[in-house]
Amino acid sequence: MLKRALAIVAILIIGYWLAQGLSQVPFGQDKMLVGKYYLEHVKEQTGAVNAVTAVVVNYRGFDTLGEVTVLFIASTGVGALLWRKKRKRTAKTKGSVVLTTGSKLLFPFIMLFGMYIFIHGHLTPGGGFPGGATIATAFLLMYMAFTIYEIPHKGFEVTEGFAGMGYVLVGLIGLAIGGYFLFDWIWQTWHLGTSNVGRLFSGGFIPVIYTIIGIKVGTELSGIIDNMLKEEVKE
Amino acid sequence: MNQVASLLIALPLISAFFVPVLKQINKSLIKPYLVLITLIQTGIAGWVFKEVYTTGKPIIIYAGGWRPPIGINLYIGHFAALFVLIIALVSFIMAIFSLKAVTTEPIDKYAMLFLLLMLGATGMIATGDIFNLFVFMEITAITAYALTAYNKTGEAAEASMKYIVLGGIGSSFFLVGVALLYGATGTLNMAQLAELANSINPIVAQVGLALIMFGLAVEAELFPLNAWAPDAYQAAPHPITAMFSAFVVKAGIYALARLLYLLQKASGWSSLLRLLVIMATLTVVFAELSALRQKDVKRMIAYSSIGQIGLIALAFSLGTQAGVDAGVFHMVNHAIVKALLFLAIGYVGLTVGGTTMENFEGLGKRMPLTALAITVAGVATVGVPLFNVFWSKLKIILATLQAGFFWAAVLVLFASVVEAVYYFRLIHRMWFMGGGTRIKEGAIAGILIILVAIIIIIGVDPAPVWNIVVKAGSDIFNVANYVKNVPLMGVGA
Numbered sequence: 001m002l003k004r005a006l007a008i009v010a011i012l013i014i015g016y017w018l019a020q021g022l023s024q025v026p027f028g029q030d031k032m033l034v035g036k037y038y039l040e041h042v043k044e045q046t047g048a049v050n051a052v053t054a055v056v057v058n059y060r061g062f063d064t065l066g067e068v069t070v071l072f073i074a075s076t077g078v079g080a081l082l083w084r085k086k087r088k089r090t091a092k093t094k095g096s097v098v099l100t101t102g103s104k105l106l107f108p109f110i111m112l113f114g115m116y117i118f119i120h121g122h123l124t125p126g127g128g129f130p131g132g133a134t135i136a137t138a139f140l141l142m143y144m145a146f147t148i149y150e151i152p153h154k155g156f157e158v159t160e161g162f163a164g165m166g167y168v169l170v171g172l173i174g175l176a177i178g179g180y181f182l183f184d185w186i187w188q189t190w191h192l193g194t195s196n197v198g199r200l201f202s203g204g205f206i207p208v209i210y211t212i213i214g215i216k217v218g219t220e221l222s223g224i225i226d227n228m229l230k231e232e233v234k235e
Numbered sequence: 236m237n238q239v240a241s242l243l244i245a246l247p248l249i250s251a252f253f254v255p256v257l258k259q260i261n262k263s264l265i266k267p268y269l270v271l272i273t274l275i276q277t278g279i280a281g282w283v284f285k286e287v288y289t290t291g292k293p294i295i296i297y298a299g300g301w302r303p304p305i306g307i308n309l310y311i312g313h314f315a316a317l318f319v320l321i322i323a324l325v326s327f328i329m330a331i332f333s334l335k336a337v338t339t340e341p342i343d344k345y346a347m348l349f350l351l352l353m354l355g356a357t358g359m360i361a362t363g364d365i366f367n368l369f370v371f372m373e374i375t376a377i378t379a380y381a382l383t384a385y386n387k388t389g390e391a392a393e394a395s396m397k398y399i400v401l402g403g404i405g406s407s408f409f410l411v412g413v414a415l416l417y418g419a420t421g422t423l424n425m426a427q428l429a430e431l432a433n434s435i436n437p438i439v440a441q442v443g444l445a446l447i448m449f450g451l452a453v454e455a456e457l458f459p460l461n462a463w464a465p466d467a468y469q470a471a472p473h474p475i476t477a478m479f480s481a482f483v484v485k486a487g488i489y490a491l492a493r494l495l496y497l498l499q500k501a502s503g504w505s506s507l508l509r510l511l512v513i514m515a516t517l518t519v520v521f522a523e524l525s526a527l528r529q530k531d532v533k534r535m536i537a538y539s540s541i542g543q544i545g546l547i548a549l550a551f552s553l554g555t556q557a558g559v560d561a562g563v564f565h566m567v568n569h570a571i572v573k574a575l576l577f578l579a580i581g582y583v584g585l586t587v588g589g590t591t592m593e594n595f596e597g598l599g600k601r602m603p604l605t606a607l608a609i610t611v612a613g614v615a616t617v618g619v620p621l622f623n624v625f626w627s628k629l630k631i632i633l634a635t636l637q638a639g640f641f642w643a644a645v646l647v648l649f650a651s652v653v654e655a656v657y658y659f660r661l662i663h664r665m666w667f668m669g670g671g672t673r674i675k676e677g678a679i680a681g682i683l684i685i686l687v688a689i690i691i692i693i694g695v696d697p698a699p700v701w702n703i704v705v706k707a708g709s710d711i712f713n714v715a716n717y718v719k720n721v722p723l724m725g726v727g728a
């Protein structure tokens with residue numbers, strides 16, 4: 001009881017202190033030093049209509065590369081910690097016919113929608129991460145509906161690796177063509193789609209990178225689900 | 236041409252992503268592949284080091300070709316060039332050690348995590364953007380969590396759990412601090428933050444800075460937030476422990492120092508320094524006293540390592556040029572000594588089976604070269620003249636006295652005496668107790684001897700290294716120069 005009271009008091013003090021700091025940050029005022037530049041130049045410099053994806057993939061693409069790596073580490077870490085020589089799904093209760101049939105029917109639709117999200121990253125809200133997560137949801141649905149369903153492991157791992165290498169390769173091509181790592185060569189050197197802003201074939205390398213990220217995130221999250229659902233079998 | 240230095244980041248990444256493909260081709264190639272990649276990385280780092288120190292100008296990498304603060308820039312100045320080289324070298328040595336030391340499956344995942352740990356630390360040291368620092372810190376921390384638990388024993392899982400919870404809280408505080416600073420200034424670039432530092436509202440600056448310090452202190456193992464460290468050091472695979480001690484912590488402590496000195500114009504800065512001095516001194520005292528009672532040698536060295544880190548933190552938080560130089564010097568020395576010590580102890584643990592005190596009895600007769608290496612490293616850590624750590628400890632204590640913290644210097648000296656007690660106890664056990672027959676020492680002994688030679692060379696003639704270190708130190712301390720070197724676009728200002 002005393003412990004809890006002390007904890008509450010401590011949290012209140014920290015909360016008050018944080019609120020003090022926050023109250024001095026000007027909200028709603030024009031404090032956009034860098035932000036304004038992005039808004040004013042995003043279309044001509046990157047060809048993306050969606051300013052968020054332009055910032056995330058193009059201006060600050062280095063951060064996104066890092067985030068993709070973080071996700072990769074998470075799935076590798078889970079894989080390393082749950083590794084056993086032989087593992088199998090041990091689920092017992094079968095789903096009802098309505099559930100299994102429904103899932104089978106839904107699966108392609110979810111996949112399609114996920115791909116739609118990451119392909120249109122430069123035009124509509126979303127991008128590689130939500131698109132990839134949606135695709136992983138489709139696989140989760142299959143895992144939940146069927147007791148024996150399993151993704152093809154080797155294929156998924158290799159795809160994940162190739163997707164990650166693809167991202168770095170796009171960056172290295174930028175280094176070779178434009179002189180900078182992660183340089184948008186499609187837009188700034190080749191000028192592909194410059195007359196096409198706002199349509200599908202525009203946005204420089206943003207759609208390319210988002211497709212790669214979408215595939216990578218989709219396979220990674222599915223891999224995590226797969227790893228966590230399987231249990232060791234003793235012989 | 237200089238932009239090629241971005242390979243320091245790109246190479247470990249693309250090679251880590253290639254491992255799953257390599258695994259399908261031939262699994263036995265993975266460990267040699269790890270050695271090869273770290274060797275190439277060492278080569279690139281060596282080139283960057285040479286480039287920076289001969290031209291005297293930092294290499295600025297523009298990711299995506301955008302000038303800061305629009306894009307993210309990497310700043311490889313004197314400090315970063317030196318430390319990226321150390322990171323690559325230690326990783327290379329540990330990759331060789333991993334050939335023998337790590338036999339637990341799955342080896343492909345180990346290789347990926349190993350490369351990404353190296354990448355994360357390199358990025359933390361090199362980045363010039365505060366949010367990018369957070370991303371690289373996450374990469375380093377999450378690989379560290381996974382690698383701590385890699386051995387899959389009960390205690391490894393527990394150690395990793397503690398680390399995850401503390402690290403998670405720490406990094407979320409760091410993120411809140413970054414958000415506050417961004418809210419107050421409108422920029423994330425470190426150079427521009429330094430320019431705008433004195434215009435930040437005092438309360439925001441205080442809260443934001445304190446949150447960032449708190450977040451980084453978890454990674455940097457400062458006193459109240461370092462409870463995870465000894466467990467994690469003990470439970471992690473041997474090469475990984477050496478990497479933690481040699482550069483992962485240092486990346487955290489460097490980030491702390493870098494941000495601290497960048498924002499030195501912000502109000503409330505000096506009180507923060509005072510707090511850090513207290514935390515650092517307590518870290519030294521508590522760690523050394525805890526090491527005194529340990530029965531496991533690896534754990535004992537882990538506590539000793541935390542104590543040394545506290546000493547570096549103390550040097551950095553003095554707020555003077557002399558202190559920063561001494562801190563960087565100690566970072567370099569400690570990286571060499573602790574890499575050697577954890578390598579040797581890991582090697583003993585591997586051959587004898589376990590790292591408890593009893594296993595070290597009579598080691599002088601069974602594995603003389605390894606015992607010699609442990610002895611030299613132990614004596615060096617205590618700070619005996621003619622060994623490298625003596626010079627850096629001396630400089631730190633002199634700097635502390637100059638800055639007027641008499642009590643801190645006394646407490647740190649006292650801790651050094653404690654340190655001497657447990658190191659000499661270990662050395663006594665190795666050479667004058669027990670016995671046994673000779674065990675054949677393999678190629679690792681060669682690496683140990685090279686490291687011992689480096690320790691003694693620096694100890695006898697510290698001048699060349701000291702010259703490098705002074706340049707690296709002014710890279711951190713001389714903020715005006717840092718800001719001048721980063722070509723900021725005139726956005727908003």
